[in-house]
Amino acid sequence: MNKKLITRIVIAVVVVGAIGAGVGYMMWTKPHPKAEDQKGIVITTTALAKEYATDEKAADAKYLDKWIEVTGTVSETEKNQDGGLMVVLQTEDPTAGVQCTMENKDVVVTKGENVTIKGQCSGNGITGISLTRCIKSK
Amino acid sequence: MKKIIIATLLLAIAGPSFAQKYMTRTAKVSFNATAPKSPEKIEAVNNEVATIIDSKTGDIVFQMPIKSFKFERELMQQHFNENYMESDKFPKSEFKGKITNAADITFTKDGTYKATVTGTLTIHGVPQAVTVPGTITVKGNTITASAKFAVKLADYKITVASMVADKLAKEASITIDATLTQK
Incomplete structure (x- = not known):
């Protein structure tokens, strides 16, 4: 496997993980309705x-x-x-x-x-x- | 007009028997269902619990709108309503019963009395017979009723997803605190 591909996979995983964590955090800290x-x-x-x-x-x-x-x-x-x-x-x-x-x-x-x-x-x-x-x- | 006259007459007739009724719309029920090792507290408070006690017969009713339980986190409150209590289907919980030792409690004399309450507790649409020890404090024309007890979630067909089994306890500890005034 070439290095470029590995780097791309790592970046993709990190980005997806960050988005997931962000969405999770937003849901978790969702405010009560006003x-x-x-x-x-x-x-x-x-x-x-x-x-x-x-x-x-x-x-x-x-x-x-x-x-x-x-x-x-x-x-x-x-x-x-x-x-x-x-x-x-x-x-x-x-x-x-x-x-x-x-x-x-x-x-x-x-x-x-x-x-x-x-x-x-x-x-x-x-x-x-x-x-x-x-x-x-x- | 006729209706008002009839209502007034009815009230006048029923008046004397009303004196033994105590009521509040703002009793407090809180629960804690946090599993021992859970990092988050699973607890909520409801300040909108209607309570009626008849000092003569010992009849006691608690009724609470499930959607009025307040959690710190909105997400938890949402899950509580949608996944566990199914509050669209079962919007209220209720306890209906009797103070079995009402005769030992002097509602006209200030003091703190031990009470035993027996009746049917309905949660999540499932009725269960329960007996709970509590305390009744009389002060003038107000009485305070308090009790603490545990309910098993499984008894009320509340299923806990395995994902949260380490956070949500199998038993919820429930605290009731009601200050009622004579009506």
Whole structure:
């Protein structure tokens, strides 16, 4: 085998290896998605709650893991165990709020305020529909 | 209008029985499934766990949206959801059971009580009977429920790819921490 060929093979292996390592590193250090970069499905809290109450499976197919932008009235706020903030938006059903866990714990909202919040839907539960990584967009 | 009147009446009737219910939407569940020799920590936290305790009957429910588990690394979170928990198919996990020694706990008196909880834990769509020891702390009209236990991934049909078998433990240690207020 001539030297030139060996050199070429070595270079090719190194380049392929470097690309592989680079892609792997990029995947490994991939950042979490940000609400700011997402376009949310626009819906009211009441409409969202109705869809979930009518057919949870169908609503999950439409909304689960998707970014949603909901507008509604703040019924309460709850501090979580790590100091984070959950904003609960009311729907027509008092037992089913839209529960928005805010990305920034210092967001200020007041009870009774009408707000628009964008977050990623984690589905429906016994106390309401969960949105996570939320930001207050209005 | 009629609906509001009916709702108000219903609430008025149900009022007294509500007093025994404690609730939170922000209980914390964390887990650690790091294998002993793994260089990376495999752990996550969920701060969106709904919990309801009925102090009279001892009924206790935990329910958590799987997609709200937060990992340090996005890639790990993605693998957790797609390959292990299949959270598109099984978006929530749930524990439904009873505090078997509820009679020994005085929910009206401040103090720390040992509790035994028995019920069904459903993860990855697989229900399993479990009994877990925990602690209940009463302080005014809030109660704190905490527990730590281990689950075998195989019991819940969570299969571990051989590629990550040295990183991912066969058992996950789970910590629950809930502060509930009377409703």
